Amino acid sequence: METVSNRAGTPSTATLSLRALHKSFGTFPVLNGIDLHVQRSEMVFVLGPSGSGKSTMLRCCNRLEEPDSGAIWVEGDLLTGPGVDLNKMRQRIGMVFQSFNLYPHLTALGNVTLALRRVLKMPRAEAEAEAMAALKSVGLSDRARHTPAQLSGGQQQRVAIARALALKPTVMLFDEPTSALDPELVGDVLDVMREVKEQGMTMLVVSHEMQFAREAADRVVFMDGGSIIEQGPPDRFFAAPEQERTRAFLSRMRG
Amino acid sequence: MDAILQQFFNIEIMAKAMPLVLKGLGMTLLICAVVIPLGALGGLAAALGSVSHNRLIRWSAIAFVDLFRALPPLVLLIFIYAGLPFAGIRLSPFAAVTLGFFLNNSAYFAEIFRAGLLSVPVGQTEAARSTGMTATQTLIWVTLPQAVRNVLPDLLSNVVEIVKLTSLASVVSLGEMLHAAGLVRSLTYNASPLVLAGGIYLLLLWPLIRLISHFERRIAS
Numbered sequence A: 001m002e003t004v005s006n007r008a009g010t011p012s013t014a015t016l017s018l019r020a021l022h023k024s025f026g027t028f029p030v031l032n033g034i035d036l037h038v039q040r041s042e043m044v045f046v047l048g049p050s051g052s053g054k055s056t057m058l059r060c061c062n063r064l065e066e067p068d069s070g071a072i073w074v075e076g077d078l079l080t081g082p083g084v085d086l087n088k089m090r091q092r093i094g095m096v097f098q099s100f101n102l103y104p105h106l107t108a109l110g111n112v113t114l115a116l117r118r119v120l121k122m123p124r125a126e127a128e129a130e131a132m133a134a135l136k137s138v139g140l141s142d143r144a145r146h147t148p149a150q151l152s153g154g155q156q157q158r159v160a161i162a163r164a165l166a167l168k169p170t171v172m173l174f175d176e177p178t179s180a181l182d183p184e185l186v187g188d189v190l191d192v193m194r195e196v197k198e199q200g201m202t203m204l205v206v207s208h209e210m211q212f213a214r215e216a217a218d219r220v221v222f223m224d225g226g227s228i229i230e231q232g233p234p235d236r237f238f239a240a241p242e243q244e245r246t247r248a249f250l251s252r253m254r255g
Numbered sequence B: 001m002d003a004i005l006q007q008f009f010n011i012e013i014m015a016k017a018m019p020l021v022l023k024g025l026g027m028t029l030l031i032c033a034v035v036i037p038l039g040a041l042g043g044l045a046a047a048l049g050s051v052s053h054n055r056l057i058r059w060s061a062i063a064f065v066d067l068f069r070a071l072p073p074l075v076l077l078i079f080i081y082a083g084l085p086f087a088g089i090r091l092s093p094f095a096a097v098t099l100g101f102f103l104n105n106s107a108y109f110a111e112i113f114r115a116g117l118l119s120v121p122v123g124q125t126e127a128a129r130s131t132g133m134t135a136t137q138t139l140i141w142v143t144l145p146q147a148v149r150n151v152l153p154d155l156l157s158n159v160v161e162i163v164k165l166t167s168l169a170s171v172v173s174l175g176e177m178l179h180a181a182g183l184v185r186s187l188t189y190n191a192s193p194l195v196l197a198g199g200i201y202l203l204l205l206w207p208l209i210r211l212i213s214h215f216e217r218r219i220a221s
Helices: A054-060 A086-090 A108-118 A124-137 A153-165 A183-198 A210-216 A234-239 A244-254 B002-008 B011-050 B055-070 B073-087 B093-119 B122-130 B135-150 B152-172 B177-188 B192-220
Strands: A016-025 A028-038 A043-047 A069-074 A093-096 A171-175 A202-206 A219-224 A227-232
Touching (some): A028 A054, A043 A054, A093 A153, A108 A124, A108 A153, A124 A153, A153 A183, A183 A202, A183 A210, A210 A234, A219 A234, A219 A244, A227 A244, B002 B192, B011 B093, B055 B093, B073 B152, B093 B135, B177 B192
Parallel strands (some): A093 A171
16 A cells, blocks of 8 residues: 555545644643545544543544534545434444443344344344344454453453444544454454454554554554644654654653 | 330231221332333333434433422322322323333432443443444343342342332322321221331332342442
8 A cells, every 4th residue: 555645535535534633631732733635445543532532532533522623524425514323423433442331231233233233223133143243253252142341351352343343334544443452452452453453443442552553554644732743654753753852752652 | 114115016906907908009010000100111211312413302311301300299199180280181090100200210219220321331332333233232231231240139128118119108198108108097096007007018028128238248249
């Protein structure tokens, strides 16, 4: 894949496009005009210090946060603005949360089938077949009847990924998917994310897993103070960052 | 000792009182069967109102709950039965009891449901909405089941309170269990029918109280 620059891609060709996104919490600006275009099957990794606005940006991408201004497109369809069928659009945007957010009163299978049955109106048998396929793809078909409390953190996060994948989204958002995990459980989740990427999924990932970014990302974006400071392919980004703020961040992360 | 047995545990009088007291029990159960579901539904509606984003709905719900939690149920019941006729609204004893208990129970159920809804982390709603579920679907399939599970002991405790509260219906001469027992007491000049009624309440509610303890232990663990 060729290097994607800041200006590459237009709202009509990119799978996910953010244009001039602004957002404030009260008087405190969190996003100061974000432009970002994620191409089909691209994995874009967002790095940045806490408070840099990266999670807020991600949460704007399915409007769990409402941007104050700017526009977002998914496959050329406008997500922001009035008259958008938000529930319809959200089916195309999978999201994985830091704290998994599995439904504790349902089994792993029930977690995955819920939206298939209630949103896509699938009959139970069909929904369960789809859900089992999704659980198999994250290596948990043998845990289908377990409740979240009976699963490890890593297994819970993989069920959460299956829950999002089962809707066959066109783009997946990952909000610090491994931050709440014990170190020994991180690898399994990253392996699943790698497989999801290999299936051709378009992915926007907010995470601190630098090593994973280096190996798996197509592009790394560095955010600070609500703006994108620098971006590029991981080789160049980590070896020769151009901006002073990026260098300072990377050296802090490396300790 | 014998006098105490005669006055409170007179088997003969209890046996005579039994048919009437059991008939009263039937009325007690009927009131419960009407008032508990109604109160639970009213309470759920008020709880949803009290967490609504719409200010008017929220304030109305909170005002409703505050008013009927503060108003003693006996005062409310007598007002409905004996006060409203002054405004030309005349209700049968059963209708008055139903209305009064509906208002009172709704307020208490509302506070319990409200606590339950607030106990569900916001991430649950976000996860459900991120899969394209509507707000209503999210409530029915994700938020409410967890809310109810989290406050199940409190909901059941409230049911116990309501069963006991139905004895207030005796003041409007509705023939529930206390009313029936009181009637026999006044005819026999003997307290045994009241002991009988008390015993039946105990038999009725004790299993429920054990069940509540069971749920409380399960939630604590």
